[in-house]
Amino acid sequence: MDKNKILMKGNIALCEGAIAAGCLAYFGYPITPQNEVPAHMSKRMVELNRVFLQAESELAAVNMVFGASLTGTRAMTSSSSPGISLKQEGISYLAGCELPAVIANVQRGGPGLGNIAGSQSDYFQTTKGGGHGDYRTITLAPFSVQEMYDFTYQAFNLAEKYRNPVMILSDGVVGQMMEPVVIRQDKPQKQKHNRSWVLDGCKNRKPRLIRSLLMAEGALEEFNWKLKKKYDEIRKNEIRVETQDIEDADIILVAFGIAARVAKAAMKQARSEGIKVGYIRPITLWPFPENVIRDAARGKRKFLVAEMNLGQMVEDVRLAVEGKCPVDFLGRPGGGLINQEELLNKIRSLK
Amino acid sequence: MQEEIIIAGFGGQGVLFAGMLLAQAAVEEDKKTTWFPSYGAEMRGGTANSTVIISDDEIGSPVVVHPSTLIALNEPSLKKFSSRMKKGSLIIFNSSLVKEKVEFPGIKTVGIPATEIADRQIGNVKTANLVAVGAYLKQRGILKLGSSKAACEKVLKNKESLIKLNQKALESGYNFDGK
Known part of the structure; x- marks a missing residue:
């Protein structure tokens, strides 16, 4: 140890x-x-x-x-x-x-x-x-x-x-x-x-x-x-961002802070079911990693943003995506942690 | 492997401490771990609980909806959490305070008179939490008794007499023969 x-x-x-x-x-x-x-x-x-x-x-x-x-x-x-x-x-x-x-x-x-x-x-x-x-x-x-x-x-x-x-x-x-x-x-x-x-x-x-x-x-x-x-x-x-498995992804999850941990776990589970999910976690919320998101917004991809609010960072993601891909949102307000199963169901529905 | 444990009881029964001890034992064994407490209004009067996750891989949410283990130190917490347990999970309950018959389909239930053992064998009723944890260590076999005893020394730092007392409680729970 x-x-x-x-x-x-x-x-x-x-x-x-x-x-x-x-x-x-x-x-x-x-x-x-x-x-x-x-x-x-x-x-x-x-x-x-x-x-x-x-x-x-x-x-x-x-x-x-x-x-x-x-x-x-x-x-x-x-x-x-x-x-x-x-x-x-x-x-x-x-x-x-x-x-x-x-x-x-x-x-x-x-x-x-x-x-x-x-x-x-x-x-x-x-x-x-x-x-x-x-x-x-x-x-x-x-x-x-x-x-x-x-x-x-x-x-x-x-x-x-x-x-x-x-x-x-x-x-x-x-x-x-x-x-x-x-x-x-x-x-x-x-x-x-x-x-x-x-x-x-x-x-x-x-x-x-x-x-x-x-x-x-x-x-x-x-x-x-x-x-x-x-x-x-x-x-x-100073932009800092964590990404995983974006290359071949059909769905890109974007989340920050504690919600990103749940997103990462949901991504792994979705991958094991054969759904190609990638993950972007902005570490600096300002400056926002808009270039990483802009570069990832191509092809027939879908974005899914998960936050413990009713839609805040998702606005910055939409700005960065510039309308090139659909951006969906899963939020939980009022002090509740994002539920992994719920997020996974949302991913399955986007497949 | 990912083990998700909820330890629940009355505020004051040491459910936060018991969880912390399990998390420290996981650190001793170089496993990944998270500990999350209930904090706030539910600590006063009702049930308190802590969630411990132990894993070989990176841990996602530190909170779980369907845990794989429940350590219930009183009846209200058994009632509160038993319906959330997943198939094949384990429930350790304090049979000193749970008088009803405890049976759930697809779940292994183990009763241990933790309060009585703590009171009569250890001489301190407050150690019932670690008596139950000892029983858990034996039943699940994920963490070793030795690392849990080492964890006592870390968590209780320089309180020599408390370290011995809690280690004894872990051993009593571990060696309890429920049959």
């Missing part, structure tokens, strides 16, 4: 990934199903002589991240859907000030307070803005406890590389489940990105200013064009 392999909950793996990445400050506010995150951080961050602070609200927590980030400190916050809604203003300001930050959403059912079961209904919120203004949030969607660890670890580097907020879009199932995780044994990553913007005291240098209020004639337009250039760069470099 690999002694570095440890059985842990997704929420704990998220914490340990952040700690391994050298996150120095965590600010949060309780909400199920992500409560293990602040609980674990309250112990671990203090042990490590780092900052843990339970804020008075979600708004306070995200703005504490903003403050820590201004000083070049690796900082994160986490919450579940209703709490993430409250953080949206802060995320818009982080994007507008080009500040790195990691935000984790362990999604629960909505709208409103909804319920505490795992859900995927915040896809629109995360990938289409959420807060106001013409900005983008880099979004990683883990589908295992190992990926909770790995993606959170990687998120800090991505955030600093592009000076942009990064969202870990997880859900109650991945957050609450336990799986073995291989823990990194190396030292935390050193910050190697440009830090010429950091507010760390202006003794012996010119003062710096970070703000999102750009009132001068044309200043905001110019800034938005600058952001566009950055987002294009991210689109070029």
